[in-house]
Each structure stands twice: as structure tokens, then as C-alpha cells.
Amino acid sequence: MEAKSLKIALIGTGNVAWHIANAFTQTAHQIVEVYGRNIQNTNEFAGNLNALVKDSLNFKESQAEIILLAVSDNALPEIIAQMQLNSNQIVAHTSGSTPITIFDALPCKANFGVFYPLQTFSKTKQVNIQEVPFCIEGNSTETATCLKSLAEAISRKVFLISSEERLKLHLAAVFANNFVNHLLGISQEILQKENLSFELLRPLIQETFAKAMEAENIYAIQTGPARRNDQIIIQKHLQLLQNEAYKQKIYEIISESIRQKS
Amino acid sequence: MEAKSLKIALIGTGNVAWHIANAFTQTAHQIVEVYGRNIQNTNEFAGNLNALVKDSLNFKESQAEIILLAVSDNALPEIIAQMQLNSNQIVAHTSGSTPITIFDALPCKANFGVFYPLQTFSKTKQVNIQEVPFCIEGNSTETATCLKSLAEAISRKVFLISSEERLKLHLAAVFANNFVNHLLGISQEILQKENLSFELLRPLIQETFAKAMEAENIYAIQTGPARRNDQIIIQKHLQLLQNEAYKQKIYEIISESIRQKS
CATH class of the missing domain: 3.40.50.720 (NAD(P)-binding Rossmann-like Domain)
Incomplete structure (x- = not known):
């Protein structure tokens, strides 16, 4: 037809x-x-x-x-x-x-x-x-x-x-696209300040996405210092960000949110 | 040899x-x-x-x-x-x-x-x-x-x-892996509550990564309501998150950080 x-x-x-x-x-x-x-x-x-x-x-x-x-x-x-x-x-x-x-x-x-x-x-x-x-x-x-x-x-x-569903879809898309892009930008900026290549992180970033897209529950595959509540490393990282108010706040609030879900 | x-x-x-x-x-x-x-x-x-x-x-x-x-x-x-x-x-x-x-x-x-x-x-x-x-x-x-x-x-x-470089590399990896994973988890959770499939976001997420990995400056390819400072949409999204304190705080602080870099 x-x-x-x-x-x-x-x-x-x-x-x-x-x-x-x-x-x-x-x-x-x-x-x-x-x-x-x-x-x-x-x-x-x-x-x-x-x-x-x-x-x-x-x-x-x-x-x-x-x-x-x-x-x-x-x-x-x-x-x-x-x-x-x-x-x-x-x-x-x-x-x-x-x-x-x-x-x-x-x-x-x-x-x-x-x-x-x-x-x-x-x-x-x-x-x-x-x-x-x-x-x-x-x-x-x-x-x-x-x-x-x-x-x-x-x-x-x-x-x-529906319009209601679409607004929630758009909100989810903001987290998955806009906010993820910003975090990758922060990561790139941290490395560039050290003259380290962002390419070093390419395999890690690829794996991050591959794993998340396969996971029935993405929270369940969370790793890292916040997941382990490793305060020694968390404090070292916050120390490195001491002159970067926004990065420090983002680090703190996402780490807290990860702990809440752990 | x-x-x-x-x-x-x-x-x-x-x-x-x-x-x-x-x-x-x-x-x-x-x-x-x-x-x-x-x-x-x-x-x-x-x-x-x-x-x-x-x-x-x-x-x-x-x-x-x-x-x-x-x-x-x-x-x-x-x-x-x-x-x-x-x-x-x-x-x-x-x-x-x-x-x-x-x-x-x-x-x-x-x-x-x-x-x-x-x-x-x-x-x-x-x-x-x-x-x-x-x-x-x-x-x-x-x-x-x-x-x-x-x-x-x-x-x-x-x-x-060096040890100093490695700590910064690890910090950058926390943003690119741990924190990105958590944001993707939030995105998945928002959709699951609506009975919408996370698969809907797969092409967007693939594109997010592909673009970031090609970008000399990831901040420069930022899009979305925070980048445009579109307060009408931002307020609608925050309204949807009104009973989700951590998601709301993450939304606010990353949006502010995006505006700072715009």
C-alpha cells in the first residue's frame, strides 16, 4: 500500500x-x-x-x-x-x-x-x-x-x-544528554589543565555507556568512591576542586545522591 | 626482541x-x-x-x-x-x-x-x-x-x-564514569516511573557520547534549556522533581554550572 x-x-x-x-x-x-x-x-x-x-x-x-x-x-x-x-x-x-x-x-x-x-x-x-x-x-x-x-x-x-509523558521524557533526556555532556566537559577541563589527553578516558567512557545501556537497573552497577563511601578519596578530590565552586558543589551533591541510592 | x-x-x-x-x-x-x-x-x-x-x-x-x-x-x-x-x-x-x-x-x-x-x-x-x-x-x-x-x-x-597527575586523572574519571552513570540512572528511573522504555533514549545517548568524544571543547557543544537559559522549561522540570530532593538539587546545580560556562 x-x-x-x-x-x-x-x-x-x-x-x-x-x-x-x-x-x-x-x-x-x-x-x-x-x-x-x-x-x-x-x-x-x-x-x-x-x-x-x-x-x-x-x-x-x-x-x-x-x-x-x-x-x-x-x-x-x-x-x-x-x-x-x-x-x-x-x-x-x-x-x-x-x-x-x-x-x-x-x-x-x-x-x-x-x-x-x-x-x-x-x-x-x-x-x-x-x-x-x-x-x-x-x-x-x-x-x-x-x-x-x-x-x-x-x-x-x-x-x-501524551504531553505529560513527553515532558517527563524531555526531563529524562536533559539528564542523559545535557547534564552528561556537561560532566564530560568538566572531565575534559580537569585533564586539559594538567596537559593530559582526554583520549586517556575514551575506553572508560565507552565502557560506561555500554554498561549503562545494558543494565536493567543502572543504579545497581554504580561503582566508585561515593558508592563505597570512601571518605578519604572523596576529601582528596574535593581538595583538588577547592577553587572551583561549581565543580565542588556538583561533586558533593552527586556523591550524596549516589550514597542515598546505595 | x-x-x-x-x-x-x-x-x-x-x-x-x-x-x-x-x-x-x-x-x-x-x-x-x-x-x-x-x-x-x-x-x-x-x-x-x-x-x-x-x-x-x-x-x-x-x-x-x-x-x-x-x-x-x-x-x-x-x-x-x-x-x-x-x-x-x-x-x-x-x-x-x-x-x-x-x-x-x-x-x-x-x-x-x-x-x-x-x-x-x-x-x-x-x-x-x-x-x-x-x-x-x-x-x-x-x-x-x-x-x-x-x-x-x-x-x-x-x-x-606521576601520583599528582594520576589523582587528577582519577577525579576526571569519577566525573566521566561514576557521575555520568548516576545521571543515566536518574534518567532511567524517571522513565520507568512513567512506564516509558529507556530504549527511547538510546539514539540520543549514543549521539551524546559520539559528539563529546569528537569535540575539542565539550562545553562549546552544550545544548538544552540551561544553555539557552529557558526559565519556563527549567521551572516545569523542577516542578516535576518537587518530591525528589536530590534530583532537584542536581538539576539546579548542573543547570547553574552550564549557565556559568555559557
Whole structure:
């Protein structure tokens, strides 16, 4: 069975928009219009896709059936308040932490939903979008089904997820991505100050991830001085961090939290 | 050039001892004696290696040329205080955070050093020891050279590292392994409470590591609400964590630290 080919308008020209647009070029669906803040970026972006540049948020006469909002969370309220849609169109945002109820502010009657790719994107780095989980939500079963089938054209991992679940998923993602990245940054900084190569830690870091991804209970595989409550080493480490208030606080609070779970 | 075959005594029968002993079975060097706290474990361990079980810490008459201490940091002082060695032998510990000066307490004149494998080990999980960095230190150039050549028999990555450098390396490893593991545990726990699969985050976590290991400056690739100082999302997340004091404190302090570095 061949899926219906859908016409998509894309609002935004950032990392998420770029990866989504790229993915759709491999499918029967088509990006027909692009709207962006920066005219030069938008022209270039739309040119690469053979799409039209849209200069307003009025889509009433547009041929687009789906309008995807790939903009920063902060920009969503203002954009949504300006949108004009007809009742056959679906508008969906790509945010992890914004509830579907943000569309209650739409100045027109339309179908709406969420089309959230759970991944960190940068333009310079290829991502296998087939493996990126897409979290879908719709204001009706029909809308959700349509957005789901759209996501399935580019990803093998598509899930119906409520706004409440998506917010918790996003919180979990902040710990696993944003905060882990920061800790790895601290580790790299400590070594660089000693002129030691961060490469020394590569096998350890690989093993850390491999083990965690296999563990039914990650707390149960915890090791290290905090797990053993080895106060001699903990105090030595805190001493090394004595002029680094934030690193010291992070060391203390995570060590306490590890002890709580031990 | 064939390296001289060395006879090794191993003190300890835990994870580190097990992986080191296994690695040496593939080399010209030989574990000839094993000493351990638990007699049954020690018998089994030594049996697998065709080594003798040693029942005291007096090595004066032993044929072992190198004595490796693969025991917990806490156990080191007591064991070292009881050791008897002859002046041709070398004793080395495998600890990341214990300075070489701990051997000043040896009740005899001997050569001593450090033989620290920078990896997290568990018996149930194979490790490619050839890729594990070994940090070597000796009380003299000769001792360091001997321990270095011993490590090179099992690893391609052997470095002379001072006690001060090793303590900082260990501190960096605590952030990159122990603390990262704990954050991944928190992430897993948040999802499990929602009956959401941790598998949803696998592509994100893989990407987090891949990006960090490529980054010259990991702070520079930071993303997320703290990086953007998006207080609306930060407050929503803290609200979700309102009954989880430790998770909330960790969220706050790492977010503050990310903002400091932004």
C-alpha cells in the first residue's frame, strides 16, 4: 500500500528543520513552502528543497496540508498567535517540553498536534533519522494517525506520547544528554589543565555507556568512591576542586545522591 | 626482541585481579602465586591460573619478581604494613587515587610503584585490555621501566604518570564514569516511573557520547534549556522533581554550572 503523498510547509530553518527537510526528500512527501525569520537563510533553505519562500503566516490559501513548526520553544506563542489556517490543515510543533494545549491560542479552527524528534541535532553532523524516536500527539485520533504515518515515512521508531509523558521524557533526556555532556566537559577541563589527553578516558567512557545501556537497573552497577563511601578519596578530590565552586558543589551533591541510592 | 619472562604474585581476587590475571595468561609472564582474604575464592582463582595459594604476606622466599596489589584502596595500608619483600622484588598497587608514597610504610627495603589500569571492570563483562590505558609510576627509573614493559605485554596504551597527575586523572574519571552513570540512572528511573522504555533514549545517548568524544571543547557543544537559559522549561522540570530532593538539587546545580560556562 502506498501512503498518500502529503504537502508540507516548514516554519523554521534551524537544525531540526534542516534534518527533517533532508529526511523528507527521500520520501513521497514534499516540502512545498518554507517560512523563516532570516530572509537569506530562508531563500537558501527553500532553494535547496525546490520549495517556495513564504512571507506570511497566513496558510489559508496555501497548498500545504501539514505545517510543521520547527522553531525554538520561546518563539512558539508568537508564531501560533499569528497563524491563519484552513480547517483541513494540520499544524504540529517539534518541541519536547511544550504541551499540545499551546495550540488553544490558534486564532482559527484547525487540527493540531506534536511531531517531536527525540534527538540532539546539529547541521554539521549526520544523524540516522530512521533510528530517531518520533513522539506524536494529535487533537484527534485522525490527526494523530496522519502525523504518525508522516513520521513513519522517515523513522522506524514512532510512538504516540501524551504531553505529560513527553515532558517527563524531555526531563529524562536533559539528564542523559545535557547534564552528561556537561560532566564530560568538566572531565575534559580537569585533564586539559594538567596537559593530559582526554583520549586517556575514551575506553572508560565507552565502557560506561555500554554498561549503562545494558543494565536493567543502572543504579545497581554504580561503582566508585561515593558508592563505597570512601571518605578519604572523596576529601582528596574535593581538595583538588577547592577553587572551583561549581565543580565542588556538583561533586558533593552527586556523591550524596549516589550514597542515598546505595 | 623477546621480553624477559617475569614471575608475578597477585594479591587480591576481585574484578581488577581477575582481568589482569586473565590478560597475563596470553603472555610470556606468569602468575605464580595468589594471596586473598577469602580462602575458597583464592583456591579457585589460583587453580584456574595453575598458581600457588599464598597464605602469608612474606615474599622473602617467594620466586615472584613482581607483586601486584589489586585490592581496595582501604585495604592497602594494612597489607603494605605486613609485607615482607627482598630487595630484588618490585611491589606495585593498582589504585587510581593512592599516591606512591603509601609504600614509605613498607617494613622492608624494596622497589615499589604503581600499575593502574584506567577502566571500570566487572567479572561478567569482557574488556579489551589491549585498549585499557595503564598508568605507571616507579620509585626509580629502573622500577618504572620494568613495570612499563610488564604493562606493555597486555596493553597498547601505557603511560608514565606521576601520583599528582594520576589523582587528577582519577577525579576526571569519577566525573566521566561514576557521575555520568548516576545521571543515566536518574534518567532511567524517571522513565520507568512513567512506564516509558529507556530504549527511547538510546539514539540520543549514543549521539551524546559520539559528539563529546569528537569535540575539542565539550562545553562549546552544550545544548538544552540551561544553555539557552529557558526559565519556563527549567521551572516545569523542577516542578516535576518537587518530591525528589536530590534530583532537584542536581538539576539546579548542573543547570547553574552550564549557565556559568555559557
